[in-house]
Amino acid sequence: MQDTLEESRARQRARLLDWLAGQQQAMQDLLQKVVDIDSGSRDEAGVTAVAQVLGERLRAAGVAVRFESVPGYGVLLHAEVPGPAEGAPILLMGHMDTVYPAGTVARRPFRVEDGRAHGPGVADMKSGLVLNVFVAEAFARCGGLRAPLRLFFSCDEEIGSPATRERIMEVARGARAVFNAEPGRVSGNLVTSRKGSMAVEFEVEGVAAHAGINHAAGASALEALARKLLALHALTDPATGVTTNVGVVHGGIVPNMVAPHAKAELDVRYTAGTDPDALLERIRAIIEEESLPRTSGRITESRRTLPMAPTPDALLALYRRGAQSLGFDVQGEFTGGAADSGLTASVGAPTLCATGPVGGHPHTDREYCELSTFVPRAQAVALAVFDHP
Numbered sequence: 001m002q003d004t005l006e007e008s009r010a011r012q013r014a015r016l017l018d019w020l021a022g023q024q025q026a027m028q029d030l031l032q033k034v035v036d037i038d039s040g041s042r043d044e045a046g047v048t049a050v051a052q053v054l055g056e057r058l059r060a061a062g063v064a065v066r067f068e069s070v071p072g073y074g075v076l077l078h079a080e081v082p083g084p085a086e087g088a089p090i091l092l093m094g095h096m097d098t099v100y101p102a103g104t105v106a107r108r109p110f111r112v113e114d115g116r117a118h119g120p121g122v123a124d125m126k127s128g129l130v131l132n133v134f135v136a137e138a139f140a141r142c143g144g145l146r147a148p149l150r151l152f153f154s155c156d157e158e159i160g161s162p163a164t165r166e167r168i169m170e171v172a173r174g175a176r177a178v179f180n181a182e183p184g185r186v187s188g189n190l191v192t193s194r195k196g197s198m199a200v201e202f203e204v205e206g207v208a209a210h211a212g213i214n215h216a217a218g219a220s221a222l223e224a225l226a227r228k229l230l231a232l233h234a235l236t237d238p239a240t241g242v243t244t245n246v247g248v249v250h251g252g253i254v255p256n257m258v259a260p261h262a263k264a265e266l267d268v269r270y271t272a273g274t275d276p277d278a279l280l281e282r283i284r285a286i287i288e289e290e291s292l293p294r295t296s297g298r299i300t301e302s303r304r305t306l307p308m309a310p311t312p313d314a315l316l317a318l319y320r321r322g323a324q325s326l327g328f329d330v331q332g333e334f335t336g337g338a339a340d341s342g343l344t345a346s347v348g349a350p351t352l353c354a355t356g357p358v359g360g361h362p363h364t365d366r367e368y369c370e371l372s373t374f375v376p377r378a379q380a381v382a383l384a385v386f387d388h389p
Contacts, residue, residue, distance in 0.1 A: 012144035027374045034126045035110040035119040041097040041159045047074025050096045061137040077153040089148040092132040093180040095157035116368040123359025127369040128181025160303040172344035178351040180341040183359035191354035192332030194308035198268035201301040202287045208260035218258025219294035222251045225262040227291040241271035272307040306342035315350045322383030
């Protein structure tokens with residue numbers, strides 16, 4: 001009987017791999033559909049349209065799909081392929097929002113050149129969404145699950161998951177494993193730990209004055225901001241892994257007026273060994289300090305993502321065994337980029353990140369996806385799910 005069971009599992013494994021091997025063009029076609037939809041964070045209509053396209057493919061394969069409304073952001077996509085018994089699921093994750101504003105698709109739509117797909121969000125992470133959809137479809141068509149397989153696609157990851165973080169942790173809590181389909185590294189490697197991130201928006205108030213007639217009566221919000229910027233950047237500490245970057249600045253009205261107002265946005269990255277509350281208080285002290293007489297500063301918004309705790313060795317080894325059987329190998333990497341995998345790892349769910357197709361230059365107009373990696377990396381995820389105990 002044991003031999004029969006092993007033979008049955010071997011046949012299911014072969015069916016999974018063979019079916020995925022024939023889906024290269026279908027994967028590319030679905031990728032083009034979702035890339036050619038603007039779905040920047042807070043674009044409710046665009047994110048919902050992406051969810052509908054992906055949901056349509058899943059439903060056509062007999063996979064149960066449900067959309068959960070997130071006002072102001074779009075929807076969450078939930079889908080499930082049942083296992084032979086109830087129990088803790090394996091979770092395939094991704095996010096449907098991108099960093100690109102409306103109109104980007106019209107300027108540079110999906111295109112393929114030299115084996116690479118280009119377009120807004122093609123790597124980060126619409127190719128990963130497509131990969132997850134095809135893995136789920138493979139199990140729906142071929143069988144082989146030992147546990148329920150769930151898909152969860154979010155809608156606000158690129159801005160720190162302000163509306164969905166609690167939902168993400170709720171869905172991940174108790175999962176057997178989480179595979180987050182962020183783009184594979186340019187090296188082909190996976191991500192096994194990440195920094196956390198903090199976004200801090202703040203404003204500075206000064207005193208307006210005519211820059212020529214009564215300059216001394218003014219107090220420049222821009223000068224005060226410049227001093228704060230230097231102090232904030234001085235918090236960068238390579239020894240602890242903390243980096244700070246004021247990446248957006250606005251202020252002033254006209255050149256011949258001492259600027260009465262300024263505002264800025266600060267990005268902070270930190271490791272699991274950092275106390276984020278203490279770090280935020282240091283930032284707050286700099287922003288609220290009267291760095292120039294008669295000026296003041298205040299934080300208007302702050303949000304953070306959690307560092308991703310290291311992937312358990314057993315989960316990385318499981319993926320690697322499948323990859324090696326397919327003819328390629330990977331290692332695990334640490335990265336400074338933050339992701340929702342930090343949230344899933346924080347609730348104790350064993351998490352492996354960057355399981356999507358290989359891509360590069362995310363968040364730029366040079367973003368690309370290596371199309372040749374679609375099928376083998378989909379097969380590798382499928383084998384990790386198939387072989388998970």
